[in-house]
Amino acid sequence: MKDSKRYGCWLIDNIKFSGVNFSKTVDFDGNKIKLLITNYENSKCLEEPFQDWIHKKIVNDGMMNSRNNPLPIKSIFVITTSGYENNSSSDFTLLFNLCLKLVYYQPTLISYTSELIPNAAITMPTWEGFKNISTVSEKEINPDTFEKVLLYFNILNSLNVKHHNVLQEIYKISGINDVLIELLSLYSFIEGFWWNGKGKSNITDSFIAMLKHDYAPGKENKAKRELIKQKIETQNGLLRNQKLDDMRHILAHGMYKQEEHLWDKEQWEAIYNQRNLLIEVVIESLMKKIKNVA
Template identity: 60%
Template structure:
């Protein structure tokens, strides 16, 4: 095998996994790349040269140097089963990692890629900004949820990298590791980013509805989707204080949560986490739709 061909592997930690392997196929610059999503136990039967690289190098060395990273044997592995030509594009590993991050956002952890070039060089999985989170991710990595990774990858692969830098910025919010501050940051971003300049005043309800209508689920045929989201947030808010749509943003922005949080039950904290996760999913989806739409409009 010539040296231009290589394999990649990413580790995913702090996520639910059924234990059942699954495969997905990506197309990038006219090449088909097959992905295997597996765990430590299942990967013991993987074929060479991947088995030697993953077990004798990445895992063994990773277990000995895990002070500043999760244990490899507790992680999920995303592996390119067939080698691809690096000359096709160096963007592939970066873009796939970004899509993994915005679908399985923190407290799930996504490593930087390890790379294996047969008979030439191998690099290790590395982690950036690793810290033990106070929360555990409720998201499960499975074939269905991974379809969203593929969807985002296909949507972004023809768009210049600079156009979707904002996705990395929103991902940073999920790294704060304080659900209240993360939720407030998301509401503030929505209110400002989807702000209606014609009204000349900021309103979270108007901005949220604008986001849903213009970038998340546009069109009359998707009104029921938008209504379901609004009702879901109102229902969540009712567990914490008041079902009014902007009540969560109100108590966070004005510091009222400091008088309430010590009395919140575990059920109420779980509802707050659910809303945090819901907002991340909606914002990421809306931004990707906007990025793709803007790119198309700029080329027409």
């Protein structure tokens, strides 16, 4: 009888990992799919058929094609140690891949799914954007950060949202590989997406609307909203003015071209930190909006 299940593996490159394996479980289509998160060294202890699949197939192939792919011996492996059904495999793998990307956004890289189909075939992982990455990621994969992957997966799966285009667009912005253009794109997205449609849009009103209506709504979350605003204003103050809209003005009006060569390490760190903060706030706001309007 032909096996009705298959197994998936995603490689994650340019990310911090403690070296200690951990396990998680994701619910899909009435089944509990077990996940193992490990690295190359620890994966040497895997049982079959995973040992042959990971080391003789994925690792060997990746090392031979290392000009076009990250080195698999430096990657983190997310492996489904219990299978998922063949007839729903595409829905599961595409959605799970998206959720990995939303939490571990670029410059961390997530491979497309490698699959083991028992007694049939093995598909190799493929990568997008590998040659474009030049920044070392500060993201870390651990049991706590992985919980957000599962949270996003459960939200999108329960609402039957398989490939939300808006979420994909934010991930694409994170891969422009120019932090200033990424920041400008994020501010432009916020200004347009959360504009109330009345009068001329402005980033301050749209930013506050994002925080108030989606990111942290309600009087009880006022402190959470104020904390985000305070972080942005403090970061902006390191460059010019402590105003919520100042970074957007610096970027949109080309002032950065006259000033960027004068910025010091602390100022550049503020820019990168703001980029990461905006990505996470925008994604979380979008997830809550999707959940609330579905």
